[in-house]
Amino acid sequence: NAGVTQTPKFQVLKTGQSMTLQCAQDMNHEYMSWYRQDPGMGLRLIHYSVGAGITDQGEVPNGYNVSRSTTEDFPLRLLSAAPSQTSVYFCASSYRQIGSYEQYFGPGTRLTVT
């Protein structure tokens, strides 16, 4: 299994540009999440999905959109990039079963907005 994969690994955007961060998992996990990691702030939840066709907002959803058309894929869209979105973005997935629920993380995308 490849686990959780993310592309690209690095990206530089200009203010106002849009882009999509890709995330895919091959473990048939129901739950998928997007986090951003900023120095001194840990990981903050942006959006999450409990299954194909179902998404919801996390702590810091503004400026981001998600969709989940398949179990495997969970892309994150930046609509109009801003310098405040400079961060490292991690995608994670997990099973839904009660009593388990460890998250598997992708390698991350380091985004710089100038």
Add this chain to the structure above:
Amino acid sequence: AQSVSQHNHHVILSEAASLELGCNYSYGGTVNLFWYVQYPGQHLQLLLKYFSGDPLVKGIKGFEAEFIKSKFSFNLRKPSVQWSDTAEYFCAVKPNSGGYQKVTFGTGTKLQVIP
């Protein structure tokens, strides 16, 4: 909503020293607790987790953590650190109930082990 506090932001130890990283959480109900590790340039990996039962949890690479419910704490320990333990460590908490429950992460502790 739950919250997590990691008191030590940066810890420097010599090899073979003992390690204890503090983690406290706030939540009114039962919780699941996790410690994740992020080695330089890598993604987060699970070190250990607590769901129920024995409050002393053993994880990978000789790490362990003790859940003390009365203190809302889940401190991470290792008796003798190695240079390869240099990493950032995150404590996380999730309400233990059905459905999707958001995982809340602490701000992380950077551990630097000096050879």
